[in-house]
Amino acid sequence: MKTDIILAGVGGQGILSIATILGAAALEGGLWLKQAEVHGMSQRGGDVQSNLRLSTDPIHSDLIPLGGADLIVSLEPMEALRYLPWLSPTGWIVTSTAPFNNIPDYPAEEALRAELERQPRIVAFDMDELARKEASPRASNMVLLGAASPFIDLTVEAIENGIRTVFGPKGEKIVMSNIMAFAAGRNKSMSLTR
Amino acid sequence: MKIKRLLLGDEAFALGALDAGLSGAYAYPGTPSTEITEFVQNHPLTAERGIHSHWSSNEKTAYEEALGMSYCGRRSYVAMKHVGINVAADPMVNSAMTGANGGMIVVAADDPSMHSSQNEQDSRFYARFAMIPALEPSNQQEAYDMAAYGFDLSERLRLPVMMRLVTRLSHSRGVVECAPEAREQNPVHFPDDERRWVLMPVNSKVRYLQLIDDYARAEQEAENSPYNITVPGTDRRLGIITSGIAFNYLNEAFGGKCPFTVLKISQYPLPRRRIAELCDAVDTVVVVEEGQPFIEEQLRGLLDRGVKVRGKLDGTLPRTGELNPDAVIDAFAGLCPDIMPARKPVAEVPVEVVRRRPPALCQGCGHRDVYHALIDTLKKYEKPRVFGDIGCYTLGWLSPFNAIDTTVDMGASITMAKGAADAGVHPSVAIIGDSTFTHSGMTGLLDAINEDSDVLIIISDNFTTGMTGGQDSQGTGKLVEICLGLGANPDHLVTIDSLPKNYEDMKELFTQEINHHGCSIVISQRECIQTARRHASEKSKKQ
Numbered sequence: 001m002k003t004d005i006i007l008a009g010v011g012g013q014g015i016l017s018i019a020t021i022l023g024a025a026a027l028e029g030g031l032w033l034k035q036a037e038v039h040g041m042s043q044r045g046g047d048v049q050s051n052l053r054l055s056t057d058p059i060h061s062d063l064i065p066l067g068g069a070d071l072i073v074s075l076e077p078m079e080a081l082r083y084l085p086w087l088s089p090t091g092w093i094v095t096s097t098a099p100f101n102n103i104p105d106y107p108a109e110e111a112l113r114a115e116l117e118r119q120p121r122i123v124a125f126d127m128d129e130l131a132r133k134e135a136s137p138r139a140s141n142m143v144l145l146g147a148a149s150p151f152i153d154l155t156v157e158a159i160e161n162g163i164r165t166v167f168g169p170k171g172e173k174i175v176m177s178n179i180m181a182f183a184a185g186r187n188k189s190m191s192l193t194r
Numbered sequence: 195m196k197i198k199r200l201l202l203g204d205e206a207f208a209l210g211a212l213d214a215g216l217s218g219a220y221a222y223p224g225t226p227s228t229e230i231t232e233f234v235q236n237h238p239l240t241a242e243r244g245i246h247s248h249w250s251s252n253e254k255t256a257y258e259e260a261l262g263m264s265y266c267g268r269r270s271y272v273a274m275k276h277v278g279i280n281v282a283a284d285p286m287v288n289s290a291m292t293g294a295n296g297g298m299i300v301v302a303a304d305d306p307s308m309h310s311s312q313n314e315q316d317s318r319f320y321a322r323f324a325m326i327p328a329l330e331p332s333n334q335q336e337a338y339d340m341a342a343y344g345f346d347l348s349e350r351l352r353l354p355v356m357m358r359l360v361t362r363l364s365h366s367r368g369v370v371e372c373a374p375e376a377r378e379q380n381p382v383h384f385p386d387d388e389r390r391w392v393l394m395p396v397n398s399k400v401r402y403l404q405l406i407d408d409y410a411r412a413e414q415e416a417e418n419s420p421y422n423i424t425v426p427g428t429d430r431r432l433g434i435i436t437s438g439i440a441f442n443y444l445n446e447a448f449g450g451k452c453p454f455t456v457l458k459i460s461q462y463p464l465p466r467r468r469i470a471e472l473c474d475a476v477d478t479v480v481v482v483e484e485g486q487p488f489i490e491e492q493l494r495g496l497l498d499r500g501v502k503v504r505g506k507l508d509g510t511l512p513r514t515g516e517l518n519p520d521a522v523i524d525a526f527a528g529l530c531p532d533i534m535p536a537r538k539p540v541a542e543v544p545v546e547v548v549r550r551r552p553p554a555l556c557q558g559c560g561h562r563d564v565y566h567a568l569i570d571t572l573k574k575y576e577k578p579r580v581f582g583d584i585g586c587y588t589l590g591w592l593s594p595f596n597a598i599d600t601t602v603d604m605g606a607s608i609t610m611a612k613g614a615a616d617a618g619v620h621p622s623v624a625i626i627g628d629s630t631f632t633h634s635g636m637t638g639l640l641d642a643i644n645e646d647s648d649v650l651i652i653i654s655d656n657f658t659t660g661m662t663g664g665q666d667s668q669g670t671g672k673l674v675e676i677c678l679g680l681g682a683n684p685d686h687l688v689t690i691d692s693l694p695k696n697y698e699d700m701k702e703l704f705t706q707e708i709n710h711h712g713c714s715i716v717i718s719q720r721e722c723i724q725t726a727r728r729h730a731s732e733k734s735k736k737q
Contacts, residue, residue: 011553023367027200036366038309044589046553051366061446062366062439065519067540081548084541102554104593107547115547 001153002055004064006083009075010100011048014141018073019050021145021162025154026054028161036062045102047079054153073148075127075141076100077112093119094148094189096127096140123147123189130188131181139181146185150193156186196371203363206334206370207301208233210341215377217268217296218246220256222633223662224275225310226364227303231273232665239376246270249659251668252604252633253278257285257300264298264354265391267383269345271357273301276317281604281634283320289354290324291393291401293408295385297345298354300326303364306485306516310661312584312601314514316485321356321462325405327412328356328462329421330438334368336421336460342377343421351412360484362516363439413463421460422468429453432529433476435469435489440482440517447522453533454480464492473501480529481505484517504529552592560692560720561587564654565597567700568623571708578621579614583607583635585627586660598625605634608651612641615648621708624651629659632669636676639715643681646712650704653715654692656722664725673717682715692718 005022009015019035026033037050051064066085072093074080080095087093097116099109116124127143135142142163149159160179167175201209208230211219219240221231234240235247246263250256253274260272274282279302286300302317321328329344331337340357348355389397390404416422427433434452436444437459444452457472459465473479473493479501481490490505504510510525511517526534555562565587572578582588582598583606590597600610611624626635631653642649655673659665669676677687686707690700700718707714721729 010551019367023200027198027369032369033200034366034368036362038361038365044553044556044586045551047551059368060442060450061519062362062368062442063518065446065523067538078548079551081544084543087541103549103551105549107549112547115544 002053002057002059003071003152004069005052005054005071005073005148005152006064006069006086007050007052007073008079008083009048010079010102011045013075013100015048015050015075017166018141018145019052021159021166022052022054022152022154023162024165025158025162029154029158031056032059034059034062047082049079049083071148071151073144075144077116077124078107081115091121092151093122093124094144094151095122095124096144097124098126098128098140123192125188125192127185130184134184135181136177139178142178142181143185143188146182146187147189149182149186150190195374197374199370199372200367201334201338201370202229202365202367203331203334203337203359204229204303204365205233206337206368207331207341207357207359209237209370209372210338211269211271211299211345212237212239212245213373213376214342214345215269215379216245216271217379218260218263218270219273220246220250220260220270221273222250222253222256222278223659223665224278224303225662226305226361227273227275227278227301227359228662228665229364230301243379249666249668253282254285257282257289260298260300261285261289261292261294261354264294264296265292265385266296267385268296268380269298270296271299271301274303275311276302276304276315277311277313277603278302279317279320286320286354287324288393290326290405291398292391293352294348294354295352295383296380297348299341299344299348299357300354301357301359303359303361304485305361307361309361312603314486316488317356317358318462318485318488321358325409326353326356327351327415328358330358330460330462331363332438332441332458332460334363334366334370337363338370338372340421340460347415351408351415353408353412358438360439360516409463413465416461416463416465417467419461419465422465423458424468424472425452425456425458427453427455429533430476432478432480433457433472434480434482435459435472435493436482437489438484440484440522443517443519443522444482446519447526447534459489464489469493478502478504480510480525482511482517482522482525553589554592555586555589556723558723559586560656560718560722561590561654563692563694563697563720564625564652564700564718565590565595567697568625568652568704569595569597571701571704572621572623575621575708577619578623579611579619580623580625581607581611581614583624583626583630585630587625587627587654590625604630605638608635608642608649609638611649611651612638612645612647620648620711622649623708624649626651626653627660628653628655628657628669628673629667631673632667632676636680639677639682640680642713646683648711649713650707651713651715653717655717655719656725657719658722658725660722660724664722664728677715677717683713686710686712686714687717688715689717689719692720
């Protein structure tokens with residue numbers, strides 16, 4: 001088994017927490033893992049991405065080859081499309097449709113929506129909204145993790161343990177809120193792909 | 195029983211160093227090296243053993259402090275980004291002359307593709323120039339293991355050892371097997387050969403001859419290094435020399451089944467015997483290395499009339515930027531299409547709906563308010579010049595500010611503004627952050643003060659080293675005293691809070707100090723919004 005994931009978003013949105021949680025879950029599951037991310041200047045509100053590779057066998061490269069990703073997981077619709085060259089011909093996109101508009105020439109929403117709808121294998125919904133409704137406005141990234149989880153060969157239990165590991169120091173209330181957001185995202189994603 | 199952990203390359207080295215009996219971590223923050231020392235600072239062993247881990251003012255002071263610890267027989271490392279080696283070059287080159295006593299590792303974290311840097315310089319050239327061995331781990335496990343190996347090597351050869359990391363190792367996590375417990379620290383013991391630590395010509399002349407012998411011994415070590423491995427292949431058309439993380443891209447490209455003999459190098463000086471064996475056995479050698487063509491240039495030599503070499507210099511691989519699996523696949527698809535099929539075309543980015551999203555100064559950042567006031571002030575002058583520096587405020591070059599004309603290296607704002615004033619330019623303005631100021635701005639300020647140069651120097655003080663994630667800044671709370679101590683005119687040394695409500699006051703102040711026609715210093719103060727948020731959340735947790 002191998003799953004290659006491109007995690008995408010805007011600096012500060014919390015995609016690196018998703019990577020950390022999947023990392024903890026993979027380690028617990030005895031999998032090999034490589035996860036490359038970019039720090040520093042690139043984090044100041046610019047586009048950020050992380051290459052996350054999980055496998056039952058040792059992994060060579062920290063970077064995913066073009067056309068090799070099984071999943072693009074994004075907190076932002078335009079950012080999901082930025083990494084299309086990495087998506088495998090059978091790969092899935094899981095993205096929030098909530099735009100993060102911090103640039104003067106952000107594309108028109110209709111054009112963006114039309115481009116998302118053209119993608120053959122995609123799970124797309126407003127994750128900010130679901131997070132607000134079901135857990136906390138700050139848990140959009142856990143909704144995304146939940147929405148992506150049916151495509152990743154890790155058990156729900158292992159991922160929830162990962163959430164506990166990462167958010168545990170912030171207290172039980174925050175852990176529970178994040179687990180609720182994760183569950184909401186997972187259910188929504190499964191209802192959309194059924 | 196080994197313990198498995200998930201670690202960044204930076205963290206793997208840091209833990210390896212702790213487990214190898216580290217006594218002192220020395221560093222100035224710089225992407226992608228920062229997380230090494232942050233890991234040491236947060237590790238329980240550091241407090242338990244009293245391991246030094248406080249940030250230094252710059253890479254040169256950090257280097258010398260680490261060398262001082264090595265002199266006393268204890269194990270130390272000094273870590274920096276690649277351009278930090280330029281700052282530390284003086285002690286680094288001379289530390290090959292003194293040598294090390296306790297094991298000493300100098301970590302140079304290179305940034306090919308310039309994710310967060312101003313150039314792509316390859317630190318392996320420095321190691322060769324200084325004549326010290328270098329290690330280049332290819333994965334997180336090697337980054338861990340090579341810390342202990344590097345300290346041992348350093349103590350065996352009595353030389354500092356360079357550890358060359360690159361962004362994609364420093365900032366990539368992988369599974370690492372770690373030792374169950376840390377080795378004991380070295381006791382303090384002074385070097386037995388005192389003369390080589392006093393680099394007067396009379397001693398240096400003797401020592402330099404020894405260093406040449408030491409470097410030959412270092413090459414012998416590399417010939418027999420467990421990290422320089424030959425993976426034999428059956429197809430003799432090509433042989434491959436690769437190093438560090440490029441080895442991973444090669445394995446990825448060939449799916450782990452390369453038909454050609456591969457010599458993977460992770461320890462320098464280059465092992466000439468091993469390289470000769472490979473070159474003698476194949477028709478053409480392909481060099482796949484991350485960074486500048488360091489191995490390739492040496493292999494080709496000046497005249498390039500010997501071994502047939504393919505690599506970055508003939509366009510087989512991209513000359514600039516970091517490597518990746520695709521670049522390696524493309525190279526071999528060109529060299530041996532019978533073995534490596536060309537890549538299938540991939541989806542294109544729908545450019546009509548995907549726009550550039552450059553990084554920007556945070557909302558609520560004091561640098562923003564300084565720039566707004568400064569650019570509005572300068573509108574009334576004909577040819578103002580603003581000399582920028584290295585930090586978050588470098589983003590002031592971008593829209594909507596377009597506020598600075600130059601950014602070169604740490605501290606160059608003040609000195610270049612002085613040079614421009616010397617050339618007769620007015621207004622000549624420097625803008626520098628607090629951490630960059632104490633890193634390399636203070637000495638330049640002394641020059642400007644001594645000549646009362648016609649410059650306005652703005653120290654945009656956010657009480658932290660912001661760009662690298664908010665590490666302690668060495669001048670916090672002391673900037674006024676530092677400037678006064680350097681002899682600044684107290685009448686033209688003014689502090690102001692860089693808040694939106696002070697926009698008019700800032701403009702007036704800048705105008706007044708530009709019209710002063712002498713060396714003026716404005717310290718604009720406001721806590722970094724990122725660290726302010728962190729402090730607020732820590733405070734609310736305590737309540």
